[in-house]
Amino acid sequence: MSAHPSAHGDVKAPSPFKQPRAVWAVAFACVVSFMGIGLVDPILKSLAGQLGASPADVQLLFTSYLVVTAIAMLVTGWISSRIGAKPTLITGLVLIVLFAALAGASDSIGGIVGFRAGWGLGNALFIATSLAVIVGAASGGFAGAIVLYETALGIGIALGPLVGGILGNISWRGPFFGVSVLMAIAMVATIVFLPKLPKPTHKQKLSEPLAALKHKNLAITSITGLLYNWGFFTLLGYSPFLMGIDSPILLGLVFAGWGILVAVFSVFGAPALQRRFGTPRTLYGNFVLMAIDLAVIGIFPDQPTVVIVAVIVAGAFIGINNTLVTTAVMSIAPVERPVASATYGFVRFIGGGLAPFVAGILAEHFSAHIPFLLGALAVLVAAVVLSTVHKGLDAADRGEIAQPEKDELDRIEDADPLPEAMTVGNAD
Structure with a gap:
């Protein structure tokens, strides 16, 4: 695994935004892909009303999307290592x-x-491979690649609700057709600008992502991601029903404000706090603040203004978490980064999907207090769980690389972790 800049180093890192066209093509596709996460938020109430569905029914739009994403993460590396990165992306x-x-x-x-x-x-198939390609191809090193990737995530999350609100005001079908068109454009850009990449020399086994969970560092950071995403997607999925807003455009504006904070704190807040306090300490504090934010919604779910403000403010905490938890996983895991990405994606999206x-269900059978208080508890537990790998995170901040454990050395000794991405970095 390649080294990444120390969080406390004095050397100024290259800008993560000076990239070859191939990287920008993939990053644009990432933006559109991440738009799909918050795209349906502004139309959840419209869908429930027009299709005669309950709030629990429409939450399945998140669950089916994210749980399938999680399970599919287990095979993305197996597929990509056999047909190559570009065909997997396409x-x-x-x-x-097609499905949008x-x-x-x-x-x-149901349909x-x-x-x-x-x-x-x-x-x-797209996001797991795109992260591997960007990490291997982007200028500015590993940390710069993560910032670029999280920037795409933040922009996509910010634009998704806004696009969903504007198109959803016309028809609830609009956001789905809109993403289909935008992703078709991204697909053409990826085909044109991303050069043909050689197939990896190492073919990943189907068992590798799950087998990687035997490594404490990766297992702990992945469980942290699951718990944090439980709170994250509780807020994202159910809060629209508490805001007292029926207009898709207004709901879109609320979540656009939330998404803007996600983007700003992903790109600027997280690196600054990491340099000042280090990864573990920043995350502990951030988890506590996010838990308080969720608890506020849980205590005052019948106060729309409180809910709206709390949701927007949560964007800052989520932006910091997105960047630093992803960085922690990719830097502390003692396995190849594509395997670490697949393992982490599987575990965290299970939490996000459920x-x-x-x-x-909890809101329907008990009250709206319960899901958000449970989300707050999950985020607090995430901080406790993460503390068990504190030393490893501090070592990663110092630029010390997580080394494969003894039973892996023979298998990866001669393997290039990202051979398919090496030529992309030289594309114009």
Whole structure:
């Protein structure tokens, strides 16, 4: 695994935004892909009303999408290591274009949920491979690549609700067709600008992502991601039902404000805090603040103004968490980065997928207090769990590389972790 700049180093890192066209093409596709996460927020109430669905039913739009994404993460490396990075990216983009359009054409909540599952499959193929390509191809080193990737995530999350609100004001079908068109454009850009890449020399086994969980560092940071995403997607999935807003545009504006804070704190806040306090301490404090924010919603779910403000403010905490938890996983895991990415994606998206559905059930059977208080507890537990790998995170901040454990040395000794991405960095 390649070294990354120390969080406390004095040497100024190159700008993460000076990149070859191939990287920008993939980053643009990432933006559109991440738009799919918050795209449906502004139309959740419209879908529930027009299709006769309960809040728990519409939460399945998140659950089917994210749980399928999680499970598919386990096979993305196996596929990519056999057909290559570019064909895997293109396959994922094709699936997203197809299933987003089919979701828009559907006439039932069950149909949309099913097509969102297919969308999740394409999303898994795309996002796992895109992270590996960007990390291997971007200028500015590992830390710069993560910032670029999280910038794409933040912009996509910010634009998703806004686009969803504008198009959803016309029809609930609009956001789905909109993403299909935008992703088709991203697919063409990826085909044109991303050069043909050689297939990896090492073919990943299907068992590797799950087997990697035997390593404490990766298992602990992945569980941290699951717990944090439980709180994250409880907020994202159920809070629209507490805001007292029926207009998709207004809901889109609320979540756009939230998403802007996600983007700003992903790109600027997280690196600054990491340099000042280090990764573990920053995350401990951030988890506590996010838990308090979720608890405020849980205590005052019947106060729309409080809910709206708390949701927007949560964007700052989520932006910091997104960047630093991803960085922690990729720097502390003693396995190749594509394997670490697949393992982490599987575990965290399981939490993200189940949380909105559970929130809907808890709110229907008990009260709206319960899901958010549970989310706050999950985020607090994430801080406790993360503390068990404190020394490893501090070592990663000092630029010390996580080394493969003894049983892995023979297998990866001669393997290049990202051979498929090496030529991309030289593209103009």
